[in-house]
Amino acid sequence: MWSMGSLSGADNHKVIFLWIVLIALFVYSYRNARLLNALLLGDQQAEYLGIRLKPFKRSLIIFCALGVSTAISMAGMIGFVGLIVPHISRFFVGADHKKLLPLTFLLGALLLIVADIISRIIIIPSELPIGIVMAFIGAPFFLYLLIQSKGSA
Numbered sequence: 001m002w003s004m005g006s007l008s009g010a011d012n013h014k015v016i017f018l019w020i021v022l023i024a025l026f027v028y029s030y031r032n033a034r035l036l037n038a039l040l041l042g043d044q045q046a047e048y049l050g051i052r053l054k055p056f057k058r059s060l061i062i063f064c065a066l067g068v069s070t071a072i073s074m075a076g077m078i079g080f081v082g083l084i085v086p087h088i089s090r091f092f093v094g095a096d097h098k099k100l101l102p103l104t105f106l107l108g109a110l111l112l113i114v115a116d117i118i119s120r121i122i123i124i125p126s127e128l129p130i131g132i133v134m135a136f137i138g139a140p141f142f143l144y145l146l147i148q149s150k151g152s153a
Contacts, residue, residue, distance in 0.1 A: 004076065004077070004129030004130070004131035004132060005075055005076035005077055005078035005079075005129055005130040005131040005134070006075065006076055006119075006127070006129055006130060007075055007112075007116050007130065008127060010074070014074050017074075018070065018071075021066065021067065021070045022067075022105075024063075024066075025063055025067045026101070026102075026105060028059075028063050029063070029097070029101050030098070030101055030102070032056070032060075033096075033097035033098045033101060034097075034098075035051055035056055036097040037095070037096060037097050037098075038051055039051075040095060075130075076129075076130075076131070077131060078112065078115075078130050078131050078134055079131055079134055079135060079138060080134045080137065080138025080139070080141070080142065081108055081111060081134060081138075082108075083138060083141070083142060083145075084111065084137065084138050084141050085104050085107045085108040085111055086100070086104050087141075087145065088107060089103040089104040089107055111137075112130070115130050115133040115134050115137065116130055118133050119132070119133045
């Protein structure tokens with residue numbers, strides 16, 4: 001079950017720990033939204049703007065690894081959330097990370113809740129792994145992104 005993801009093992013201690021990590025990640029990413037926007041221009045242009053790339057990228061990798069490892073250790077590997085949600089959020093608010101990050105956090109949580117509800121009710125009394133539900137949602141979206149990128153290249 002862990003390899004396909006499940007939220008059924010959630011308890012108060014895990015949820016509190018996840019909230020602490022989530023708040024730390026949100027504060028870090030929101031505070032560095034301007035730097036993330038500068039990275040969209042490319043490394044050279046970001047350096048011209050005075051950003052010290054090496055330490056920033058190092059801290060960015062550490063915080064990303066913290067978030068991913070915490071989520072996977074608690075819920076298993078739930079694919080496609082990180083692929084689908086940022087693109088949907090970018091469609092609504094553009095590429096500005098000050099707006100993009102909060103919306104991505106909220107839409108990611110909403111998508112995961114919807115997938116969890118579907119996984120719990122689709123084959124009652126059993127529970128379908130969330131990873132399967134997310135694959136049904138994410139695979140067509142991934143194919144759409146591939147077709148879009150191939151058409152623009």
